[in-house]
Amino acid sequence: AISVDHATKVFGRRPKEAAKRLRAGASREEVKPFGTAAVIDASFDVRVGEIFVVMGLSGSGKSTLIRLLNGLGDTTDGSISVFGHEIVGMSAAELRKVRREQMAMVFQHFALFPHRTVLENAAYGLEIQGVPVEERGERARGWLSRVGLDGWADSLPGELSGGMQQRVGLARAFAAGTRILLMDEAFSALDPLIRREMQELLVELQQELGMTIVFITHDLNEAMFLGDRIAVMRDGRIVQLGTPNDILTDPANDYVAQFVQDVD
Ligand code: ADP
Ligand code: MG
Numbered sequence: 404a405i406s407v408d409h410a411t412k413v414f415g416r417r418p419k420e421a422a423k424r425l426r427a428g429a430s431r432e433e434v435k436p437f438g439t440a441a442v443i444d445a446s447f448d449v450r451v452g453e454i455f456v457v458m459g460l461s462g463s464g465k466s467t468l469i470r471l472l473n474g475l476g477d478t479t480d481g482s483i484s485v486f487g488h489e490i491v492g493m494s495a496a497e498l499r500k501v502r503r504e505q506m507a508m509v510f511q512h513f514a515l516f517p518h519r520t521v522l523e524n525a526a527y528g529l530e531i532q533g534v535p536v537e538e539r540g541e542r543a544r545g546w547l548s549r550v551g552l553d554g555w556a557d558s559l560p561g562e563l564s565g566g567m568q569q570r571v572g573l574a575r576a577f578a579a580g581t582r583i584l585l586m587d588e589a590f591s592a593l594d595p596l597i598r599r600e601m602q603e604l605l606v607e608l609q610q611e612l613g614m615t616i617v618f619i620t621h622d623l624n625e626a627m628f629l630g631d632r633i634a635v636m637r638d639g640r641i642v643q644l645g646t647p648n649d650i651l652t653d654p655a656n657d658y659v660a661q662f663v664q665d666v667d
Pocket of ligand 2: 465466467588
């Protein structure tokens with residue numbers, strides 16, 4: 404679904420120079436005079452219909468990586484292809500089209516429009532696709548029902564709990580009908596019980612639709628529960644990529660071993 408080849412992202416004054424040196428083996432510290440390396444030489448494929456989890460400590464580059472997959476923030480070097488569309492170097496207009504047709508995003512803090520109703524929020528993806536108002540209302544209503552929000556269509560997001568707001572976020576993403584879902588710490592702000600409910604709901608919908616999901620988390624248990632495969636990031640690099648079982652039973656290094664010590 405997504406193919407990432409030597410993608411590198413550097414923030415700062417001379418990112419291209421930094422990327423070149425990183426590729427040649429320089430460390431993050433060594434390229435500091437040129438810029439801050441957030442993602443370094445990441446190469447992987449996300450398979451159609453899998454939940455691909457990116458796990459790692461805060462600052463390891465997860466958010467930067469998922470933003471690159473979404474065509475945000477200008478990849479410094481390398482290539483990223485989404486269902487055959489090379490998005491690195493694409494024009495803003497082309498990128499908007501690929502995003503609209505292929506990818507929906509779910510955010511940690513929901514990113515709902517506070518002055519729009521729950522229904523209007525859920526219908527947003529369809530709105531930007533130009534679906535007529537009645538049809539999108541009907542389709543969004545169906546999705547609100549699927550995520551357990553019957554009866555809330557006319558409320559404003561502020562009247563809902565955090566968990567319910569994220570259900571709206573899910574309805575909006577699924578209603579858009581894209582093949583890829585990008586989720587950055589989408590459940591991290593929720594209480595543990597609600598969080599588990601949301602994980603179960605996500606898996607149920609994902610399996611039903613055969614959707615491809617890239618899911619970021621710093622939570623090991625969440626990664627183990629959701630992931631078909633897990634990429635572990637450290638200091639901007641993917642240090643291991645494997646099934647939850649691979650990661651648990653055969654950690655690639657001490658860092659991963661530390662990480663998996665406290666799985667429930
Ligand atoms: P994570 O999501 O894993 O916490 P991020 O992708 O947010 O990590 O950040 C990875 C690294 O990139 C961090 O060291 C961070 O300081 C740096 N970084 C992120 N965004 C910027 C930016 N806009 N400018 C400079 N450095 C940034
Ligand atoms: Mg982050």
